[in-house]
Amino acid sequence: MQINDNFEKLPESYLFSTVAAKLRAYKEANPEADVIRMDIGDVTLPIPQKAITAMHRAVDDMAEKTTFHGYGPEQGYDFLRKAVAENDYHKRGMDIDANDIFISDGAKSDLGNLGDIYSEDSIVAVADPGYPVYVDSNVIDGRGGKLIDGRWSRFVYLDCTPANGFKPVPPACHCDVIFLCSPNNPTGVTFNRSELKAWIDYALREKAVIIYDSAYCAYITDSELPHSIYEIEGAKECAIEVRSFSKTAGFTGLRCGYTVVPSTLFGYDRAGNPVSLRKLWLRRQTTKFNGASYVIQRGAEALYTPEGKEETAKNVAYYLENASMIRTTMTEAGFTVYGGDNSPYIWVKSPSGEGSWELFERLLSEARISCTPGVGFGHLGEGYIRLTGFNTHENTIEAMKRILEIFKNKK
Numbered sequence: 001m002q003i004n005d006n007f008e009k010l011p012e013s014y015l016f017s018t019v020a021a022k023l024r025a026y027k028e029a030n031p032e033a034d035v036i037r038m039d040i041g042d043v044t045l046p047i048p049q050k051a052i053t054a055m056h057r058a059v060d061d062m063a064e065k066t067t068f069h070g071y072g073p074e075q076g077y078d079f080l081r082k083a084v085a086e087n088d089y090h091k092r093g094m095d096i097d098a099n100d101i102f103i104s105d106g107a108k109s110d111l112g113n114l115g116d117i118y119s120e121d122s123i124v125a126v127a128d129p130g131y132p133v134y135v136d137s138n139v140i141d142g143r144g145g146k147l148i149d150g151r152w153s154r155f156v157y158l159d160c161t162p163a164n165g166f167k168p169v170p171p172a173c174h175c176d177v178i179f180l181c182s183p184n185n186p187t188g189v190t191f192n193r194s195e196l197k198a199w200i201d202y203a204l205r206e207k208a209v210i211i212y213d214s215a216y217c218a219y220i221t222d223s224e225l226p227h228s229i230y231e232i233e234g235a236k237e238c239a240i241e242v243r244s245f246s247k248t249a250g251f252t253g254l255r256c257g258y259t260v261v262p263s264t265l266f267g268y269d270r271a272g273n274p275v276s277l278r279k280l281w282l283r284r285q286t287t288k289f290n291g292a293s294y295v296i297q298r299g300a301e302a303l304y305t306p307e308g309k310e311e312t313a314k315n316v317a318y319y320l321e322n323a324s325m326i327r328t329t330m331t332e333a334g335f336t337v338y339g340g341d342n343s344p345y346i347w348v349k350s351p352s353g354e355g356s357w358e359l360f361e362r363l364l365s366e367a368r369i370s371c372t373p374g375v376g377f378g379h380l381g382e383g384y385i386r387l388t389g390f391n392t393h394e395n396t397i398e399a400m401k402r403i404l405e406i407f408k409n410k411k
């Protein structure tokens with residue numbers, strides 16, 4: 001068998017393993033140093049009690065002949081699809097049909113798997129810096145071309161810089177598939193309505209499809225900002241929305257998310273005839289996926305009860321309070337920062353032109369704080385670092401105290 005040689009083109013991803021290795025080495029050399037992890041990209045609070053109770057009950061269902069569940073529907077159980085449609089869309093004024101919602105084992109799988117429904121020669125647009133899954137999965141599918149100076153020749157890169165507030169704008173050229181992420185990982189910035197509208201106008205004009213990753217929509221507190229791309233007119237004709245219970249309700253280890261593929265959304269065959277993308281995605285899922293676990297879907301359903309919503313909101317607020325503290329202190333310490341207000345992520349510019357890894361080393365040796373070097377998310381991330389609000393209040397307060405001691409009035 002000959003392998004898919006796209007894997008050989010793909011460079012190793014060293015970001016998180018290098019961070020881990022550097023932390024290990026530092027701790028070995030400084031065994032008494034109390035390093036605070038500000039690089040955590042995972043939730044840390046436990047699952048809301050309401051979901052735990054529902055999952056316990058669902059496990060008991062599996063123990064009885066009359067309530068046992070075998071294979072479930074590939075698209076997800078009705079009870080969860082209806083809860084999603086009603087709470088995440090109808091109550092927010094969006095007309096999304098439960099039939100167009102596909103429950104999955106998480107957003108990452110869907111973001112990668114969606115590549116099955118668009119052609120290998122599609123032109124893909126990705127943000128730089130951006131979440132690495134969009135790039136790597138399309139390279140594996142053969143859409144990257146050649147890697148030249150760290151950029152894939154067939155991709156359209158959407159530059160995110162201070163000039164556009166790290167929010168990518170539609171390019172002058174054509175592309176077929178556009179990955180947008182809001183609130184963004186890693187930059188923490190969120191699109192407003194008019195910025196999203198510009199993307200929708202572009203996609204409709206170019207007959208392109210936007211794959212909208214809103215894994216962090218629960219972190220939006222500003223009522224003016226859209227939680228969903230479907231809040232903007234025209235999106236049901238050009239956008240797929242991918243969501244997750246991971247960052248919202250702490251489901252990173254349980255695995256559950258969903259993708260909306262509206263039945264009003266079409267791609268085109270070689271002859272130019274419109275083809276329903278919902279139909280293709282359904283075919284893809286029924287062929288390669290056997291549904292998310294019944295127990296986990298019962299847990300996700302419970303998040304939509306009043307108590308479930310309250311507990312979820314409390315956890316999100318906890319992380320947001322950390323993020324706000326980081327944003328305020330870093331600004332006070334003289335850094336230029338982005339994000340951190342409707343997002344758990346804070347994107348920080350290095351104060352005196354050092355590279356991402358230099359600032360990483362400096363924060364580690366001088367403040368005993370770990371961060372994620374921005375260059376790991378793309379070329380244009382060089383000179384930035386990402387901090388997160390996922391540690392405890394106590395550790396976040398201590399980390400910010402250290403930052404102020406080192407950087408304030410010292411730049």
Ligand SMILES: *Cc1c(COP(=O)(O)O)cnc(C)c1O
Nearest residue numbers: 106107108131185215244246257
């Ligand atoms: C964490 C994350 C995801 C993945 O979520 P899962 O549902 O756990 O697979 C998707 N997109 C972004 C931007 C993320 O940060």
